[in-house]
Amino acid sequence: MQYQKTLREPISFVGIGLHSGKRAKITLKPSMDSSGIYFLRKDVEAGTGLIPARWYNVQATTMSTTLMNKQGTTVDTVEHLMAALFGCGVDNALVEVDGPEVPIMDGSAAPFATTIERIGTRKQSAPRHAIWVQRPIEVREGDKFAILMPHPTPRITIAIDFPGTAVGAQTFSVELVNEAFRNDIARARTFGFAQQLNGLRSRGLALGGSLNNAILVDGERIVNEGGLRYDNEFVRHKVLDAFGDLALAGVPIFGHYYAYKPGHSLNHALMKQLFSDRSAWSYIAVDEFQQLFGEPIHAEQESEEVFLKQENIRQVL
Numbered sequence: 001m002q003y004q005k006t007l008r009e010p011i012s013f014v015g016i017g018l019h020s021g022k023r024a025k026i027t028l029k030p031s032m033d034s035s036g037i038y039f040l041r042k043d044v045e046a047g048t049g050l051i052p053a054r055w056y057n058v059q060a061t062t063m064s065t066t067l068m069n070k071q072g073t074t075v076d077t078v079e080h081l082m083a084a085l086f087g088c089g090v091d092n093a094l095v096e097v098d099g100p101e102v103p104i105m106d107g108s109a110a111p112f113a114t115t116i117e118r119i120g121t122r123k124q125s126a127p128r129h130a131i132w133v134q135r136p137i138e139v140r141e142g143d144k145f146a147i148l149m150p151h152p153t154p155r156i157t158i159a160i161d162f163p164g165t166a167v168g169a170q171t172f173s174v175e176l177v178n179e180a181f182r183n184d185i186a187r188a189r190t191f192g193f194a195q196q197l198n199g200l201r202s203r204g205l206a207l208g209g210s211l212n213n214a215i216l217v218d219g220e221r222i223v224n225e226g227g228l229r230y231d232n233e234f235v236r237h238k239v240l241d242a243f244g245d246l247a248l249a250g251v252p253i254f255g256h257y258y259a260y261k262p263g264h265s266l267n268h269a270l271m272k273q274l275f276s277d278r279s280a281w282s283y284i285a286v287d288e289f290q291q292l293f294g295e296p297i298h299a300e301q302e303s304e305e306v307f308l309k310q311e312n313i314r315q316v317l
Helices: 079-087 110-119 180-185 194-202 233-249 264-276 286-293 311-316
Strands: 003-007 009-016 022-028 037-041 050-052 058-060 066-068 095-098 121-126 130-131 137-139 144-149 155-162 168-175 190-192 215-217 256-260 283-284
Touching: 003 022, 009 058, 009 110, 050 066, 066 095, 079 110, 079 180, 079 233, 110 180, 137 264, 144 264, 155 233, 168 180, 180 233, 190 194, 190 233, 194 215, 233 256, 256 311, 283 286
Parallel strands: 037 095, 155 256, 190 215
Antiparallel strands: 003 121, 009 022, 022 095, 037 050, 058 066, 130 283, 137 144, 144 256, 155 168
16 A cells, blocks of 8 residues: 655755745655645734645746745745655655745755755655546647647657757656656756847846856856756756646646647646536546556666657647
């Protein structure tokens, strides 16, 4: 039997908000069975700060994912932390936040995931459940698209294309089982383009962005002296973002997320489309799912990564 898990003990992180540019602190605490992930703003009026980390609370998707509760309290840039929690198998946790934004740390999920793994998790008494995708769900925005298809494990395949830049066209596909999140996804950092920076900051965005927490691309040049952590770090970060956004389902999604040029807006649209069609999915105990399909297949080792050709993804356009 697979049981839900929570954190073994509280852990705190301090950093800067990517968009606010202000000091940000969060404390992750153990939580009860079947509570899911909740954010709690500590700097607002009592009774107004609790924000369930669920897709229906997404309030904005401009350059990050922002959640808002019924009282109008928000928390911004939740996607990397959500990916780390789900990537480490944490089902239930309370995230106390001392301001409006989760710290960006180094621009990836690695600082969160490494610390969570070091502290460890605690098995709880309730069985673990998942969303089982039973037929394809699709959303499109211009030439961009995202699809959820039936698949026996959580799988993400993404293609991106930024012509004339150091990013270029990249594709990455991964089964998010075993050590795949830690080895293949967690360390991939967010990125931005030098020519867009002034415009973003004039809109109150990326005020905390720096070479310490993002990859800066200037045309065909990568500005960061240390270069990249993976040859295709850009598309891997898109996988990280998608995984964090899909975690707002509240439980793991057993299905294949397949997307071309996705962003937070497209990911949220896909979640809305999925949950608007109850015939497209089932809520099922993970053990029951494995009885139907067997144990999850093993993720490819890092030296055996699966790369799909760009034209294969374009065929569904």
